[in-house]
Every structure is written in structure tokens, then in C-alpha cells.
Amino acid sequence: MTAAAPLTYPLAGLLGEPPGERRRYPVSGVTIPLPGDLRLVEPIEGTVEIVRTNRGVLVEAGLHAAIEAECARCLRAIEVPIDVEVAEEALPSIDLASGTPVDASSEPDVARLTDHHELELGPLVAEAISLAEPIAPLCEEACPGLCPTCGERLGPGHAAHPEDDIDPRLEALRAFRVDGGDENG
Numbered sequence: 001m002t003a004a005a006p007l008t009y010p011l012a013g014l015l016g017e018p019p020g021e022r023r024r025y026p027v028s029g030v031t032i033p034l035p036g037d038l039r040l041v042e043p044i045e046g047t048v049e050i051v052r053t054n055r056g057v058l059v060e061a062g063l064h065a066a067i068e069a070e071c072a073r074c075l076r077a078i079e080v081p082i083d084v085e086v087a088e089e090a091l092p093s094i095d096l097a098s099g100t101p102v103d104a105s106s107e108p109d110v111a112r113l114t115d116h117h118e119l120e121l122g123p124l125v126a127e128a129i130s131l132a133e134p135i136a137p138l139c140e141e142a143c144p145g146l147c148p149t150c151g152e153r154l155g156p157g158h159a160a161h162p163e164d165d166i167d168p169r170l171e172a173l174r175a176f177r178v179d180g181g182d183e184n185g
């Protein structure tokens with residue numbers, strides 16, 4: 001017997017109840033596989049609320065986690081907090097009255113419950129987390145970035161380079177620029 005995947009909710013009971021009935025599930029300490037290189041550094045916390053609708057269920061989840069990322073300026077590893085909201089209708093794939101498979105081809109894009117009336121929310125949450133990943137996260141708003149000379153992170157702990165570290169060819173170029181300053185004036 002295999003353990004149920006995280007964020008999987010058996011809904012046969014709720015589907016037998018009238019529209020408007022709801023279940024509330026706390027989410028705590030949950031980890032799920034994420035697409036690509038994404039990795040959780042803090043497990044998923046929050047709540048999932050599932051409401052019976054005329055046709056199926058409405059899923060509303062408010063979840064928090066943190067993922068591993070790299071500062072876009074200094075490239076050090078950072079934790080990025082992520083908040084995701086999921087609001088999605090899911091329909092049965094088995095007709096409740098007849099027990100026969102529902103023809104899903106007329107609505108191919110809608111989320112479906114499993115053949116056992118389970119909601120598998122994990123993939124939806126994984127997708128929402130990957131969409132919430134910031135494009136250029138920073139370790140801090142004022143991250144000074146990397147030193148162009150030595151490649152170390154600037155700021156406290158980075159020793160200034162003595163002038164004589166400068167490439168003599170760059171020094172020559174600098175002198176040239178200063179001398180050429182009058183050219184247009």
C-alpha cells in the first residue's frame with residue numbers, strides 16, 4: 001500500500017453532499033516535487049478549502065513556502081518567500097450517479113478529480129509556485145553586487161584593491177580619455 005501523495009484530498013464524501021458544503025484542510029510541513037531546478041527550503045503551510053459546487057468542487061488555497069534562489073547581483077544562495085493563491089474548479093471524472101466515466105473531451109482544460117474522487121492539488125500548487133518565482137531576486141534591496149576586479153561580493157568584508165592592481169593598459173586608456181576631454185569643447 002502506498003501513502004497518498006501530499007496535498008491529495010479524498011472527496012467522495014463531500015461530493016455526496018449538497019452544493020455549498022465545504023471542507024477546510026490545514027496544510028503544514030508539506031513538501032512536493034517542483035519543476036526544473038526549483039527546490040523548497042521551507043515546507044508549504046496554509047489552508048485548503050474545498051466547496052461543493054453544482055458540477056464538482058471549487059478549490060481555494062492560500063499557501064506559503066520558501067524556495068532556494070540565487071541573488072541576481074551577487075549570485076549567493078538566498079531563500080525567497082513565496083505566497084500562492086489557488087482558485088480552481090475541479091470536476092469529477094466519474095459520473096456520481098451512474099459510476100461511468102465522464103466524457104471530458106468537451107472541457108479538456110478543466111481540472112479533474114481522479115477516478116477515485118480524489119483531488120490531487122500537488123501539481124497545481126507546484127505550478128503556482130514556479131509561476132510565483134521572482135525573475136531577479138536580490139539578497140537585499142541594496143545588494144552591491146560583485147567586484148569587477150576580483151569577482152568577490154562587494155560591501156563589508158571586501159578589501160579595496162590598491163591602485164597598482166589596475167592593469168597598466170587600462171591606466172593608459174584612462175589617461176587617454178582625460179587628455180581627449182577637450183576634443184569636443
Ligand SMILES: [Zn+2]
Nearest residue numbers: 071074139143
Ligand atoms: Zn546579492
Ligand SMILES: [Zn+2]
Nearest residue numbers: 147149150151
Ligand atoms: Zn575585489
